[in-house]
Amino acid sequence: MGATIKDVAKLAGVSIKTVSNVLNGYPYLTEATKSKVEKAMAELDYRPNIAARNLRRGRTGVIALALPNLSSPYFAEIAQLVVGEAGARDLTVLVDATDGDLEREKLVADGFRSQLLDGMILQPWSVSAQSLRERGDRSPLVLLGERRVMNADSVAIDSRAAAYAAVEHLLTMGRRRIVAIGSKVRGRGGRRPQEPGRRHKGYEEALAAFDVPFDPDLLSHPEGDHTPEAVARAVDDLFRTTTDVDAFFAFNDRVALGVMRALLNRGVRIPDDIAVIGIDDIEAARLNSPSLSTVAPDKAGIARTALEMLADRIAGSDRPARQVVADFTLIERESTKPR
Template identity: 45%
Template sequence: MAVTLKDVATLAGVSVKTVSNVVNGYAFVKADNRRRVEAALAATGYRPNLGARNLRRGRTGFIALMVPELSIPYFAELAGLVITAAQRWDWNVLIEQTLGTRERERASLGSLGPHLIDAAIVSPEALEAEDFSELGPGVPMVLLGEHSVDLPIDRVAIDNVRAAQLAVGHLIGMGRRRIAAIGQNPHRGTAALRLAGYRAALAESGFPEPNELVAPAMNYHRRDGAEAMSALLAGAAPPDAVFCFNDLLAVGALRAAEERGLRVPEDIAIVGFDGTEESAYSRPSLTTIAPDKAAIAEQAVKLLHRRVNSDEPFPPEDVQTPFSLRIRESTTGSPG
């Protein structure tokens, strides 16, 4: 039979209320009573009935995470970190893949409501302000990234412009002068920001912007990076460095350069963005901008927990999380 709070209380020699306070994390429990309850919990193997607890609180025990593509390692890694962070608050995570289209993003919002979830973390690509009315009323939400939506909603992001400037500044510091960019896409908010950072870095160093070296990418997969790099290398004056707007584009660019017999970084240097695990194991290993994905996940879940459990409204928060430039073989020739 399942162990009950009463069983634990009997073994610990305390009241059921004291056991409940310990299980629910309340601070005001005498140290001696807490130790006895924790020992009894361990001895009996007690596990709380989360379904009953959520029912009493009027909660579902689930939050939603909406991301464009799980096949992109950044989002897969982020999803795992969100699940880990949510578990600390006894939340399960429902994951929605939107493919980054407005129609799918709207449909995903519309399918979620307070009968299914307590809150939502959304990484939008194409949503407009009016689309957020699709989410059920009273469902707290946190946006990930710097997609421009003029709404009073909590947001967690890195400074994409400054991060891109750092990446391109590194290439300039390595002596590169014809620096290309792969990833221009009018439907991706982060693409515009990373392009702005690329342009700002060139302008700061007095370099003219080489429009012929800005390559579009309809998707952010390896094939798109390889095709864009092949087109750049076929030009009359090919680049000596490339800043890619995500790591998959950069891995594809590495492949295209290798197929043309170019050495990386001797003939052409390459920088990615996202700090994915794959970037450390490509050959050569990839220099990349690495957002602190664990901090993004922790901050997003923390904001949701505060919203769900607050009795009073509070102003929306805009949280900036750290990032770093991981310098590796694709720009320096050494592992880094």
């Protein structure tokens, strides 16, 4: 049987309350007292029962993270960062993939198994802002992405500004026939993540700023989950309509990498013939040859901010909801280097 808090107190020559104060970070303790307790814990290899401590506080020490999918490298990286930030706060994360399904997102937002959780972080795709505003569960909720709700904390990059920066980068290099390739902006009744619509808007605004006419023939929408095969089919379909193309702006890096593979298979030189840029800065973007230019969201900042806001709510804060816009950085790599 492991050492108990009583064993630590006896070895350190202090009260059980003093050991508890050390464990809970009580500020008004002398360094000598803290040192004695910490030395005793080390000698006894004492491991505090975090679960019991959380239950005494009326908490479970568990939060949920619900993302549209985990096959996406971007979401996988966000999940890893959230787990790391949570671990630094002695929190365990239950990770769920909703597949952007409306009913599954509603279950999460409405507090499914909320009695087991201290709070949750959700990236919604399908559930409406109204449903999120009217959810019955009052457990702490932080939203990722641009489905913003005035009564819920949220954090995301500005997808419109990120897209504008990517397309502006291509335009300043003299590219004028720029394909926008990514998720189709769906109407009511289908999945409606906010980001594709905002990225399309940023694309159009950048073209207008450089007096480049918008051409609907330069829009491409891979079907399904953006597999390389789906992206290749979309590129093939596009080139059956027009070959007057000198750049691709992809709504995410996964699509951009698929575009690059399809272009290389056609004998296209990147970036000499056609430049390519994406958004997300996933690991594969750096490792690919040629390496992929991209707009890099501050993913670590997004994870850290989400955990800070959630921890604040779990602690009982009733401050007004915050909508935080995370930073991003444009990273030029080989796929757009000047000719």
